[in-house]
Amino acid sequence: MKKMFLLLACASMMASSAMAQMSLVKEVAKAAGSNKIEELQGALEAIQPALNNPESIKDAQTWFVAGKAAFGLFDQMQAHKQLGQEVDAVQMGKVLMDGFNYLQTALPLDSVKETNKDGSFKLDSNGHVKVKTKYSKDINALLSGHINDAYAFAGDCINEQKYAEAAAAYDNFFNLIDKDFAKSAGISLSPEDFAMTKFFQGFAQYYTKDFENSYKNLTAAVAGGYNENNVDLYQASALANVVQNNVDAKDFVAANKFIDEAIAISPNNSVLYDMKGFVVEQEIGTDDALPFYQKAVELDPNNADANYNLGRMYYNQASKIIIDNPDATTSQMIPKLKPIYETALPYLKKAAELDPEKASGAQRLIEDIDYKYEQMGLK
Numbered sequence: 001m002k003k004m005f006l007l008l009a010c011a012s013m014m015a016s017s018a019m020a021q022m023s024l025v026k027e028v029a030k031a032a033g034s035n036k037i038e039e040l041q042g043a044l045e046a047i048q049p050a051l052n053n054p055e056s057i058k059d060a061q062t063w064f065v066a067g068k069a070a071f072g073l074f075d076q077m078q079a080h081k082q083l084g085q086e087v088d089a090v091q092m093g094k095v096l097m098d099g100f101n102y103l104q105t106a107l108p109l110d111s112v113k114e115t116n117k118d119g120s121f122k123l124d125s126n127g128h129v130k131v132k133t134k135y136s137k138d139i140n141a142l143l144s145g146h147i148n149d150a151y152a153f154a155g156d157c158i159n160e161q162k163y164a165e166a167a168a169a170y171d172n173f174f175n176l177i178d179k180d181f182a183k184s185a186g187i188s189l190s191p192e193d194f195a196m197t198k199f200f201q202g203f204a205q206y207y208t209k210d211f212e213n214s215y216k217n218l219t220a221a222v223a224g225g226y227n228e229n230n231v232d233l234y235q236a237s238a239l240a241n242v243v244q245n246n247v248d249a250k251d252f253v254a255a256n257k258f259i260d261e262a263i264a265i266s267p268n269n270s271v272l273y274d275m276k277g278f279v280v281e282q283e284i285g286t287d288d289a290l291p292f293y294q295k296a297v298e299l300d301p302n303n304a305d306a307n308y309n310l311g312r313m314y315y316n317q318a319s320k321i322i323i324d325n326p327d328a329t330t331s332q333m334i335p336k337l338k339p340i341y342e343t344a345l346p347y348l349k350k351a352a353e354l355d356p357e358k359a360s361g362a363q364r365l366i367e368d369i370d371y372k373y374e375q376m377g378l379k
Contacts, residue, residue, distance in 0.1 A: 025050050025062050032069035037080070040073040044095070051102075060110035064135040067102030070095045071142050074149070093153055093165060100150065100172040103139050110136045140181035147176050147187050151197070158200055163207035170201035195224025199231050206234055211241040212258070219265065236271050243275050252283040270300030277309060286316050297347070304355035308362050311347030314340050315365050334376050341369045 024046065031043035047066050050056040057063075074096045077087045114122040114130040122130040154169035174197075176182055177189065189197060202217030215238035221231055239262065246255035256279055263272045277292030290313045296306035318340040325333065345366065352362040 025056060025059070025065055028069070029061070029065045032065050032072060034072065035076060037073065037076050040069050040076060043069040044073065044098075058109065060106045060135050063102045063106035063109065064139060067099050067106060067139070068142065070099035070102055071146055074099060074146070078149075093157070093169075096146065096149055096153055097165070097168055097172065099146065100143070100176075103143055104175070106139055107136060110134060110139065140179075143176055143179075144181045144185040144187060147173060147182055147185075150176075154200070154204070158204060161207075163204045166204035167201065167208050167210065170197070170204060173197075174201065191224055192226075195221045195226035196228075198224065199226050199229065202238070203229070203234060206238055209241075211238045211245070214238040215242055215262070219262070223265075239271070239275060243279060247279060247282050252279065255279045256283075268299055270296045270303045270306060272296075273299065274303060274306040274309060277306075286313050289313065301350075302354060304351050304358050307347045307354065308351035308358045311344045311351060311362065312365065314344035314347070315369070318344070330376055334378070337372070337376070338378065341372070345369060 028043050028047045028050075031039050031046070034040055034043070044066065047062070047069065050062045051066060074092060077092045077095075081087045081092070110133045111131045112134055114132055116122055124130050150169045150173040154166045154173060157163070157166035157169060177187060182188075198217045199221035202214045202219075202221060205211075205214035205217065215235060218231055218235040218238060222235060239259075242258055243255050246252070246258065256276075259272060259276045259279055263269070263276065266272060273292045273296035277289040277296065280292060281289035290310075293306055293310040293313055296303055297310050300306065318337050321336050321340070322333070325336075328336075348362040348366050348369075352359040352366070
């Protein structure tokens with residue numbers, strides 16, 4: 001009997017706590033419609049416990065009220081700023097992002113099962129429970145009304161080199177712009193602006209070291225015709241970082257998957273084949289990597305990395321022959337080595353000419369080949 005009493009008491013306390021939290025939400029809802037900064041700040045502070053309560057976090061109203069208060073505060077601060085009054089820019093950006101997060105959390109929760117007078121659920125013609133929404137219309141209106149604010153805020157963050165904040169703002173912008181409510185509100189980007197915005201999204205992600213998403217968005221920018229701000233260099237560097245991170249972790253499945261997907265999108269990209277060669281070389285070995293380096297040079301004869309790697313592959317083939325034939329005479333080795341060195345040299349020389357950073361490594365191999373030529377009496 002005592003155990004049952006404790007269980008009932010515990011259940012009563014939980015119900016009481018849940019009711020208290022929802023009562024709090026309803027009280028805050030009144031302040032969330034205010035046009036006074038102090039009251040909106042108070043509303044956001046007051047609703048925080050409900051955003052962490054196991055019961056109230058499952059209710060769409062909790063997040064709707066929080067989002068409404070956040071956007072309301074942003075709007076009032078924006079109005080003050082436009083009048084030349086001083087506002088807290090950091091807080092202004094935070095409540096804007098919080099507003100997006102709160103309202104997008106509310107949307108999937110905003111479904112209420114319809115009931116009959118006897119309390120049973122109403123069913124549609126297929127026997128499914130009918131569901132209606134209560135806040136979605138208002139949520140969609142708030143979100144569509146602030147999409148352009150996310151765009152402007154992201155640009156401000158780029159200018160201030162606040163790349164994490166910019167990346168989050170661009171994520172919100174692109175997450176919403178294709179929604180039906182955004183299209184209904186006439187919010188869209190021209191193809192040129194879309195490509196430019198994708199660049200800045202990828203640019204921000206690059207500096208937060210989110211290289212995978214950075215590469216995808218920079219690739220979208222290039223595909224859209226964007227060719228400014230060294231987009232190709234950022235794109236190549238983001239790709240290299242993704243692949244290098246996977247290789248360092250010995251996750252060759254992930255490295256190959258990423259590079260193969262990239263090649264499928266851009267099958268004529270020399271850099272991608274050079275990177276594929278690198279992955280295969282690290283995973284399997286030089287002979288398997290050779291065709292990818294060859295393809296990279298074929299696609300772009302002026303790719304310094306590909307020229308260096310292809311020349312290095314041939315040089316390594318010759319080195320392996322030397323190691324595998326320790327007792328061979330010079331006359332026996334010349335016909336084996338000379339054709340390979342003659343194949344390697346043009347690529348190594350081209351790499352040294354194209355890229356000073358590659359010159360030292362390429363030159364070292366060239367000098368070693370020259371030395372072996374002297375040993376073999378070929379010079």
